[in-house]
Amino acid sequence: MTVNFQPERRQTMPRGSLREEATLRIWRTASALQDEVDALLREHGISSAQYNVLRILRGAGLTGLCRNDIRDRLVARMPDVTRLLDRLETMEFVRRERGTEDRRLVTTYLTPAGERVLMRLDAPVAALHERQFRHLKDHQVRTLIDLLSLAGREA
C-alpha cells in the first residue's frame, strides 16, 4: 500500500535526458497507482490482471469473448491468458464454452459470481482513483491523457 515514492530523489540519469526522466516518471507513477489498486484487489482475492479480464468481460456482455480478443484488450501485454482464465474459472467468476460453428474458438463469459465481485469493487476502485488524482483538476487530467496518448505512438 505504502509506496516508495520519494518526492524528489532523482533517479540517476547518465545522460540527464528530459525524455528519460519522463519515462521514469511514468513508470514510477504507474507502479505507485498499481500498488494501491493491488492492495485493494487483494482484499477481494483477485489480481489486477484478473480484475482487468473481468471488466473486459463485463463490457462484452452476453456475447462473451474468445481468448485472443481478451488478450488484445488487456491493459498490459500478457502471454498465457489461458492460465489466467483457468484461475478465474476455478474461482467460478468466468465460464468457458467451446464454439459450435468454429470449434477452435472458446468463448468466455462472466458468471453472476463474477458480476457480483465487480459490483462490490466498483465503488472502492472509483473512490481510489478519485483520491489518487485529487491534486489534478479535470482539464489537467485531460491534458495528461492527451500527452500520454502521444507517447509511444507509432504513426
Place this chain on the structure above:
Amino acid sequence: MTVNFQPERRQTMPRGSLREEATLRIWRTASALQDEVDALLREHGISSAQYNVLRILRGAGLTGLCRNDIRDRLVARMPDVTRLLDRLETMEFVRRERGTEDRRLVTTYLTPAGERVLMRLDAPVAALHERQFRHLKDHQVRTLIDLLSLAGREA
C-alpha cells in the same frame, strides 16, 4: 516489442470516469514503453529490474549501496532484492561485501563488467526513449512530468 496499443479502442469503463481513463492510459503507456525497453535489454541478457539496479549502483559510485538503499531507489516496488542481486552477482556485474563496522550491512558495488554493460546500453536506451517521445515537444514532456508528479502524491 510490438505492443497491443489500439489507438482508440476504449477500455470498458463502467462509470466512465475521467480519472479512471487516466489511470488506464498511464498503465497502457507504461506497459508499452516497458515492452520495448525489455526487448532491448533482453538482447543483452538482463531484465529491466536488473538494469535499474545497475544504474542505481553506477550512480552510487565507489561508495556502493546496501540492499535496502537499493530497494528504496528502485522505480517499481520490489521485495526480495536479495535474489535480484544474487543473479547479478552470478553474472559478475556486481560484487557484494559485508560491512566491517556494522556487520549487518552488505554493500553492493558495480564491477567493471557491470560498467561495460551499462556503457553498451547507454546509447541504444537513450535513442529508444527519444524515439518513444518523438511526437512530444520539450515543453509537452515537461508538462507531462509535472502532471504525473501530482498524481498519486500523498501530501
Place this chain on the structure above:
DNA sequence: TGACATTGAGCGTTGAAACACGCATCATCA
C-alpha cells in the same frame, strides 16, 4: 551486563509469468 526490541539480510515455499511446443480445427486451392 543482561534482557529485549529493532534493523538488515538471506532463505524456503508457493504461485504466477515467459516461452516454446503440440494438437485440433478451419480455410484455401488444386
Place this chain on the structure above:
DNA sequence: TGATGATGCGTGTTTCAACGCTCAATGTCA
C-alpha cells in the same frame, strides 16, 4: 476431396516474483 498452411488454444517446463519466517548484528535501557 485431399493436401497444405494458418489460426486458436492448451500444456510442460523453466524462471522469477511475493510473502513470511529465521537468523545475525546492533541499539537500548534497566
